[in-house]
Amino acid sequence: VGGPAMQTSQKDFNNAVSQLKLLKEDPGNEVKLKLYALYKQATEGPCNVPKPGMLDFINKTKWDAWNALGSLSKEAARQNYVDLVSKLSASSESPSPEAPAADRKQPESDSLVVTSGDGITTIRLNRPTKKNALTTQMYHDIIAALQAASKDESPITVLTGSGDYFCSGNDLTNFTSLPAGGPEEMARSSAVLLRDFVNCFIDFPKPLVAVVNGPAVGISVTILGLFDVVYATDRATFHTPFSHLGQSPEGCSSYTFPKIMGSSKAAEMLLFGKKLTAQEACAQGLVTEVFPDSTFQKEVWARLKAYSKLPPNAMRISKQIIRDREKEKLHAVNAEESNVLRERWLSDECMNAIASFLSRKSKL
């Protein structure tokens, strides 16, 4: 009888453990000690290991905190742990008064161009000489653009690219300028940015359409599973070379891809990096419709203009009904994928792959 409830609680606990690693701010030693004690109590039960010696300061403090929980049950410790992490996450999510994210309405560089007209807000990746590879600034700008678009007048929002590529994925030079905290800090802050970026797609409240104007690589492919409609030119290809790069899936693709195309087709893409043509991606359900390149822009925009005249509230509400029951799951998947990638980015496999690309020894 208690089975399912206990299972849920264990799952919440596991999610909280993952979520904790992605906190934007250090919660401070006192809270960390509390979390440590609750974690030990939740996983091992009451403290019954010998007390560390007087001079072993750190371990003695940790032991004291754990021991202070006395005979608190594992379930109660798990619950307290989950509550504390969720409180910490909520306060670290709230925008800082100096720089509220929602106020960053205009992109800070020319690499992203946002326009509105004919009932459509278009977010255009605009770094064609680098195949629209996503810089750290572009992730921030896309987050801000999606937040602004979610509240603007346009019934439909589109993501597309300038030039011959849709997007070549994460700019691999993002990982080369190390912050003062070294590789660990770089991996931590990248995981937080990745999670925030993908969350914006999960939560986007209006019809979101990808106009895939050319080849797509990496994260620009995985997020397509979070779009409502994906139109592609027949020149487009879809490539997720995560294993080649020593990395692992993101953008919720570990969940959305098997759901969209079945687990073995998803595995071929996500584990082996099989590149799909536009027709293949359409046959597998990742792409809604493929258009000849010569008429792509004309046909797609004409169709979107017509759709944008439909009643906007009906479209929003229909999207809500279709998507809302999945949201919680998607957020949990996103947190887990970001966490796993944080570790991957510090691996030799990943560092070697990036070094190899940068020294131009490899190209996908």
Ligand SMILES: CCCCC/C=C/CC(=O)SCCNC(=O)CCNC(=O)[C@H](O)C(C)(C)COP(=O)(O)OP(=O)(O)OC[C@H]1O[C@@H](n2cnc3c(N)ncnc32)[C@H](O)[C@@H]1OP(=O)(O)O
């Ligand atoms: C907050 C962090 C979140 C991180 C989320 C993680 C995401 C994972 C991914 O997205 S994995 C995918 C990463 N992308 C790649 O590995 C692609 C690398 N690029 C290539 O293999 C090729 O450039 C190509 C196949 C996309 C295009 O080849 P082509 O021969 O047509 O063109 P060039 O190679 O000459 O490219 C033109 C210039 O653009 C630069 N460039 C292209 N893609 C990237 C990239 N992803 N990162 C950095 N730079 C890129 C390329 O170096 C050329 O620059 P140059 O003219 O100065 O030499």
